[in-house]
Amino acid sequence: MEFTTQLLYPIDQILLALMIFSIMFGMGASLTIDDFKTVMRYPRGILIGFLSQFGLMPFFAYGLAIFLNLPPAYAIAIILIGCLPGGTTSNMFAYFARGSVALSIAMTTASTVMALLMMPILLEFYTSEFTNALSAELQTAGTGTEFVIPTGNIISSLILVLVPVAMGMFLRAKSQVWAKTAEDTAGFMGIIVIIYLIGTAFARHSGLMLQTPINIYIAAICVGLLGFLFGFWMSRLFKLSPIFQRAISLETGIQNGPIAFAIILLSFAEPIQSQMLWLAILYSTFIVITSSFITLYYRRVGKFDYxxxxxxxxxxxxxxxxxxxxxxxxxxxxxxxxxxxxxxxxxxxxxxx
Amino acid sequence: MENRIVAENMAQLFQRAAEQYGDLPAFATRIKELEWEPVSFRQLYERGLNLATGLIDLGVKANDHVGLFGDNRFEWILSDCGIQLCGAADVPRGRDVTDAELIYIINHAEIKIAFAETAQLANRIINLKKELPTLKKIILHEESDSKAKNVLNITEVEEIGKKLRDKGDVQAESRMKAINPEDLFTLIYTSGTTGKPKGVMLSHENIMSQMKVIPIELNCTDRVLSILPVWHIFERVFEVYTIACGVCTYYTSIRTLGDDLKNVEPTFMGSAPRLWESLHQRILKRVKEAHPMRRLLFHTAYFLSKQYKSSLYFMFNRKLKTEKESSLLRIVQLPFHALRWLVVTPFYGFFNVAVLEPIRLSAGGSLKATVSGGGALPNEIDRFFNYIGIPVLEGYGMTETSPVIAVRTEYQLVIGTVGPIVEETEVRIVDLETGDTLYPDRSHPENGRGIRGEIHVKGPQVMQGYYKEKELTSNTIRNGWLRTGDLGMITFNNCLKILGRSKSTIVLLSGENLEPEPIEMRLTQSTLVEHCMVVGQDKKFIGALIVPDLGELRAKGIKAETLAEASESEEAQKLIRAEIKKVISPSNGFKRHELIQEFELLPETFKNGVELTSLFKMKRHIIQDKYADRIEAMYTNESTGGK
Structure with missing residues (x-):
């Protein structure tokens, strides 16, 4: 599938940037210094969470890319998604799934910091064969450039998205009421913008949804589901308590979508940018649906032990x-x-x- | 996990709870905000046995009446346990009992031994000694060193019993075995809203029948907060139920309720409409003061929830149905509701999570549900809490029916009704004038559903009668059917709807009848009105006695320091008049003769225990007597009437 026009118009890009900013700001507004201290209180949970977030997820993403024989751009996008840190949405889901919110927040915090180190390493490690394939493709097309993962750009865009997080945390320290408002508003805006982006993408590229091959859908849906499943079983294997199992499961499957958008927009160029964005949009859409169902399920089975x-x-x-x-x-x-x-x-x- | 204890009587219940739940906490007393003292089921039973043996030693016989005057605290339930274990019945009453009531109750019930919560209350009783020939001993709940003659601390009585039991005394055990299901477990004097107190005789069988009807399942992991007066049957039945389920009850007070809700995180509690009214106002106030963005978020959430729930109620037949619904119309509307439900669900999901959950947390986040009783819940408040996701299960009952007759359940939560009739219980709707049965009766369309009349009830919860009041008993219970004195109807989805007291019905000079409650309820929802009572029996039009909300009046710029000053203020009068006109209007569904023509602002508020019962119901005759001249003034001042 080729994108004949750009997936996002400039206006959409601005909207998207605004959304990323407000969501990351909201994320910061929900964090306190205490949350960093909490990390120290759950060393075992955090360690297993770390293994499943930066060990299992990228591996599954890579596995999916190979197994489903994804085109290089999509393969890189799915691996990128696999390597992302957790987002604040997972905290909300953990709460409703009767999981440990403290662990979820601690994992989000720890993984966001760790991402600065882990993402470049993991991307380098898992994407090399796809970047080679992409370079070969570009060469035959005659553009003659070699494709490399823009590691420097990725790190700087990661740092860039952490700026609003810091601002949010600052607000939280100043006024809890305002921080809460910012957090909810961000969540609300996130939903509106996602719906808008899907809507416009659908309207402008009417065939896009139908044209997208089935294996791309499978990849977008399964990467999250595999994360839920194995996050749960891994923590169960290590005999963590049920409330930790549920928190780690959700934290593993739910990635920080806005960071993916930011990295793709800031670090990758056409012709692969649109394709990567499309996969990120699909992931962000389906993850909300799948995690809602998983949450409802956890909520039921976890009622008694909780x-x-x-x-x-x-x-x-x-x-x-x-x-x-x-x-x-x-x-x-x-x-x-x-x-x-x-x-x-x-x-x-x-x-x- | 269901593990509710089934017992034949209260004594057996205490015993089995001790066997089954052992060291789990049964009751907890607050010492400091985060320091509570638990008492386990086993300790409760052991101490109860000691107390019972001590009581037997003091001369309590099987089926004796033992006074129990005090409010919610652990010693109350311990006393109750002791009284039950020695085969006696308690006669409970709160600390706010008046001297006249004390004299009447102690003599009428021939009480020989009474528990009193405080030394102060004990002294009051001692001062009435001359008029209390039967009373021999008083046992104190609170520890006191300086006591009058014949006054003991509860621990002293336990000590007497413990010594005897150590020597092998098993009198309490044999008393327990001799209890019959029809023996009284309590004799509750209701002051009611009229006349002298009546002693309602409730048997072990009566109270045990209630264990099946409470609409929510609890187990050892639940926590119940106790706030309503325990000597009232409504709270009492929950205390008994929590023992049967192995639930820990935490005693709280009005003063500490806010903190305790947050710290204990109760999963269940009995509540009165008053509690929900104040919570409703608090939430609305907070929303009003919040940042515009938050306000918008709240209103959006509430709107979505309303759409979501009303479609859900429609689809699952949980809408209030006072009239027969055409099935054709239902089939036509069904797809519309299904579609709306589908569209709204994802948005509702988000807002429910992000906006409504924090509000629920402020009302005690773990509440699975709450039963509201002891008065009607205003419709608007009822809807509000159900829409924001706190299921308020309104119930209906009375002391005479120990107490539940009908209650909403999770699956039959029809707002505007008190739910379906409970198991093993029959209800008839009877024509007030002719005495004919209207429901169930095949000669009426739909078996008599939707017709209003007096509610009569028959079932295992109906009392044994009023103590020493044969005539009154036979007037109230005929062939097993108890006349409740309340008006109601059965809706088309088999729920009971309460329509007011048959006795409080006002008949105007013109012969038109009206129920004051719906008008009063509507009016008290106004922030300006704290209390109001509608009057007008045998008059040309109806009038209202109003206690305005001083704080709100001042917020509107009226300069008044006291209610008395406010009642004189012309501006206040004007404000209230406008409010009445706005609220009690034909467009709000009130009929012409239900419109309030005249009102009086009262110089002081209604006080609990004086003008109000302990469950905040108005004692109409008391208020009527107290303000007789003001009521008269409304009707003599014809020049302003009818405006």
Whole structure:
């Protein structure tokens, strides 16, 4: 599939830039310095989250690109998406999926910082064969240039999107009320702009949706789903508590879409920019739908263990750290019966052992 | 996970709860904001046994009546436990009980031993000693060192019992075995809104029947906040239910409610309309003061939720149906609602998550649902909370029916009704004048649905009768059917709709009847009006006694320091008159004779326990007597009437 015209008109680009700015600003507005400290409190969760975000996801993205035999531009885009840090949307989903919001926020924070280092390395590692293919393609087309991943540009665009995050954090430190407003407004604007972009893309390139080959759709949908699935199983394998499993699962699957847009717009040029953007748009659209369903599912299966966790934590909060909640025999399901994380304090952990 | 205890009587319930839930917390008392003291089910039962043995030693016989005067606290439930375990029945009443009530109740129920919450209350009782020939001993809830003769601390009684039990005393155990299902577990005196107190006799069987009808399933992971007076059957039934389910009850107070909601994060609580009214106003006020962007977000969210929910209610047959609905019309409308639902859902999803959830958090984020009772919930407030996603399950009942007759459930949440009739219970709608049954009756179309009349009820929850009031009992209960004195109808989706008190119906001089409640409810939703009572029996038109909201009047620029000053102010009069005209108008669905023609601003507010019952219901006759001259003034001043 070729883009005969540009996917985005200048006006769209401005809108997109505005959206990226406000969403990243909103993300900053939802963060506090304490969130960085929280990272230290969940070293195990963060480490496993890190493995699944920067270990599993890029690998799956690469695997999908190979397996579905994607054209180089799309392959690079899907790998780029796979390497992204988590976004604030995942925190909201984690909340509603009865997952650990603190871990989700901590993972978002940690991965956003780590992305500065990890993204260039991972991109270099996974995309080399596709960039070679792309260079070959460009050479046969006669343009004669060699395609390389613009590592420097990627790092500077990453830093650029962190500027509004810092501004948001500054606002948060000044006024919580305003920060909350900024956060919600950003979320609202995000939805409107995504709908607008899909709408206009559909209207202008009426055939675009139909022309897009099925394997591109599969890639856009599956990259998130694989992240959910393996994030969940990996943390389960490492015997993290259910609320952590759900948080890591969602955090792995849901990537920071706006950063992808920013990097593509700032670091890549035509002819592959439009193709990459199209995949990013498709990913951003489908991830909202799939994560909504996953969240509803987690919310249902996680109801019971979350209520136990919540009740136990409140017991410790109100009755003191030494208090141990003794549930009747057979009340706790086998899966969490000996799970130390169901109790938060040393006394509950000792007791369970 | 369902693990509710089924027991035959209260004593057995306490015992089984101790066996099943053991060391889990049963009740928690607040010491500081983040320091609470739990008491486990096992401790409660052990201490209850000691107390029961101590009570037996003090001379309490099986089926005796033991006074229990105090408000919500752990010692209250401990006393109740002790009383139940020795086979006696309690006679509960709040700390705000008046001297006259104390004399009447203690003598009428022949109380020999009474619990009193505070030393102050005990002293009040002692001062009435001459008029209380039966009363022998008072047991205090709070620890006190300097006590009068015949006054004991509750811990002292427990100590007596403990010593006896250590020596092998098992009297309490044998008392427990001898309890019959029809024995009384409580004798509740209702001051009601008229006349002298009546002793409602409720049996173990009565209260145990209620365990099946509470519309929400709870288990050991739930938390209940207790705020309504526990001596009232409505809160009491929840306390019993929480014991059956292994739930911990946390005692809170009006003063600390805000903090406690946040810290305890209750999953369930019994509530009164008053609580929702104040919460509603608080939320609206916060929205009003918020940044315009936030206000816009809120209104958008509320609008979307309204669209979403009303289509959902339509599709699942949960709309208020007071008239028969043509099935053809339904089929025509169905695709429209289905389409609207589909379109709105994704947007509703986002706004529900981003905007409505924080509002729900401010009302205690973990609430699964709440049952509201003890008065009608204004329609607008009812809708508001259901739209923002806090399911308020309004119920209907009375002390005489221990108390639930009907309650909304999660799946039959029809706003504007009190839900379907509970299991094993029958309801008849009876014509007030002829006494004929209107529902269920095959001779009426649709079996009599949609016709208004007096509600009569029959079922396992109906009381044994009024204590020592044979005639009153036989007037109230005939062949097992209890006359509730309330007006209602059965809707076309089988829910009960309450239409007011049959006794508060106002008949105008012209012979036209009207129910004051809907008018009052509408008017009190105005921020300007704190309380109001509609009057006009045998008069040409209706009038209203109004307690304005002083803060709101001052916010509108009226210079008044007190309500008395405000009631004199011409501007205030003008403001209220305009408000009445706006709210109680034909365009809001009021009939001509329901329009308020004249009103009086009252110089002081209605006080809890004086003009209001403990559940904030107006004692109409008291208010009528107190302001008789002002009511008369409204009708003699003909020149201003009818404007």
């Amino acid at each position: 209520e136990i966790y919540k009740n136990t934590t409140i017991h410790n909060k109100l009755f003191g750290d030494e208090y141990v909640s003794h549930y009747p025999d057979g009340f706790l399901p086998k899966r969490i019966e000996h799970d130390p994380s169901q109790g938060f304090t040393p006394s509950q952990i000792r007791e369970k052992k």
